[in-house]
Amino acid sequence: MSQIQVYNSLTRKKEVFTPRIEGFVGMYVCGPTVYNDVHLGNCRTFVNFDVIYRFLRYKGYKVRYVRNITDVGHLLDDGEDRIAKGARLDQLEPMEVVQKYTNGFHKMMHIFHTESPSIEPHATGHIIEQIQMVKDILDNDLAYEVNGSVYFDTQKFSEKHKGQYGQLSGRKLED
Structure with missing residues (x-):
């Protein structure tokens, strides 16, 4: 090829x-x-x-x-x-x-x-798989719940993964 x-x-x-x-x-x-x-x-x-x-x-x-x-x-x-x-x-x-x-x-x-x-x-x-993925993200302390909704914690992700958040988009965490 x-x-x-x-x-x-x-x-x-x-x-x-x-x-x-x-x-x-x-x-x-x-x-x-x-x-x-x-x-x-x-x-x-x-x-x-x-x-x-x-x-x-x-x-x-x-x-x-x-x-x-x-x-x-x-x-x-x-x-x-x-x-x-x-x-x-x-x-x-x-x-x-x-x-x-x-x-x-x-x-x-x-x-x-x-x-x-x-x-x-x-x-x-694929709802069962989606629920499991959200649970995994919560279990890894990369998300939090507020009033029944789950939010991805960009700050914790950045800390855990040495500032990798935003690498693909080129955005900084503070943006």
């Missing part, structure tokens, strides 16, 4: 892409939160990753492309779940909203001629 150069957000440099397992690439893309119709801005992400998916396969890599469907837990500023709000506004059950807008998303991806991912899990299918 010929070399592919990618931008490394951590080092801020172009580097030769080397997969963790030779010949295989695992690609995870955060999919849509299905509470409303997708728009062009949403589609841009998925079209871009479709190009990457196709290019990697063209270059000879076996690619497992995972794109999730967020069908619960995306809260608004007032604490209301976006899907619950969409259900209330559309006068539907929450899972009817999920199905309606997931179908609409897939139709739009078809219009843009994107290929389907290898796997498309729904967030609701």
Whole structure:
């Protein structure tokens, strides 16, 4: 396989892409939160990753492309779940909203001629794992609870991991 150069957000440099397992690439893309119709801005992400998916396969890599469907837990500023709000506004059950807008998303991806991912899990299918991850973060003293909500403690993470918080984004803790 010929070399592919990618931008490394951590080092801020172009580097030769080397997969963790030779010949295989695992690609995870955060999919849509299905509470409303997708728009062009949403589609841009998925079209871009479709190009990457196709290019990697063209270059000879076996690619497992995972794109999730967020069908619960995306809260608004007032604490209301976006899907619950969409259900209330559309006068539907929450899972009817999920199905309606997931179908609409897939139709739009078809219009843009994107290929389907290898796997498309729904967030609701992984709630047990998500709860366990939050428990692990709490057990490692990297989060705290307030009024039933869990917050990631950026200060403790930075202390425990020698100031690594913000390395990818380039932000400092005090920002």
